[in-house]
Amino acid sequence: MQANALTGGFANPPADAANAFRGLMEAMARPGTIRRIAGATPPAPLSAAAGTVLLTLCDSDTPVHLAGGADCDDMRSWLAFHTGAPLCGPQHCQFAVGTWEALLPLSDYPIGTPDYPDRSATLIVEVPALEANGATLSGPGIRDEARLSLPDIAAFQDNAARFPLGLDFVFTCGNRVAALPRSTRVGASNDAAAQEEAR
């Protein structure tokens, strides 16, 4: 185990985790809003926000899937030391973390059962940019309409169509976080529609 696996955890776990969870809960309750969360310093390639989400929610009860570049020795030992979360493939994970391309295909993840729709995976998606523009969002938690830069649109529409089954997404970029629960209805961005018309 590398020495740097021991650093980068919460300095004051109860308060740091409580503040990080408040930001994450507000993000999940109000899809499209972007919050700042901090506290953890995970090894590369993970962002501070993704590391903070992992330390806030994961422990030995939650199998985690590290996707693509996130599945490196540094990350494995950092996660093992700070959370004790078992690693597993996408089929049995409760949480998965990685870039959008690395996490695909979404059909690999558990979406819950009709009796227990909560037994589904939460995907922590590392995105290069996180802005309040792009795809339109509506549904619970959104007064009229919200906008969020999403890596895809059709995939989230398919996910929402399965409600109450489905996956929940947390987007992380630097120290910022946003969320997209399965209850949110996603529409194409006006920009994309405008481009389509221009053609």
Add this chain to the structure above:
Amino acid sequence: MSDYNFAYLDEQTKRMIRRAILKGLAIPGYQVPFASREMPMPYGWGTGGVQVSAAVLTPEDRFKVIDQGADDTTNAVSIRSFFERTAGVATTTRTHEATVIQTRHRIPEAPLAEGQILVYQVPIPEPLRFLEPRESETRKMHSLEEYGLMHVKLYEDISRHGHIATSYAYPVKVEARYVMDPSPIPKFDNPKLSDCPAIQLFGAGREQRIYALPPFTRVVSLDFEDHPFEPSKADHSCGLCDAADSYLDEVIVDDAGGRMFVCSDTDYCEARQAAGHRGKDAA
């Protein structure tokens, strides 16, 4: 501060509750099972609400507890002092100053705002439980969206009493999917569940369930076209502050049949009295 971990619960328990809260917010109205812990208070005194509050509180929060609208009853006072001691958070009785409000059986009269969190104490989270005692069956009914039994119950009310006699814990449908028990709030409060800017979380300790309503969620009270839902209250105004729009408690004042009606929300009533409103029974 005390020798307890922040907000009493250990970190692993809080993570487990936090995961359940997030899934609850993602599936509004669905009851998420969680591993409820034994708390230093009896079941029925808000063990579910206390665990949810402990999981969402941050050191910077300002905490308010109400019991049937009142800040000064045993349950409210003891839970407030519990978190003063174990979390060291600031407390208040003023609705608009609070960031986290734990409530037993009322929604505050003052409108809630973004940034506030309302935590309900729930005794029986399953709205179908008194109609179907088997958990395996009610779970199947929710998954199949089979809620005919609930409408039969409301219909039987009408056939027996001429109107829907259910006056509290009045069932609601969330985002046209899950039928949910709003906890035993009076049906007067039901319209406030819908399109609320605050996050609403529900915790049932003995029954080990957490569910949630994100802000601006559509919540509809079940009814019939010819018997529409009607929020009801005592047909009086408050004896102390003269409010005509608040939910009232009936208080027996002597042994000769004397009675008065007062706001159940003590903060609302006191704020109105401080602003100079006087009811007919005010001293």
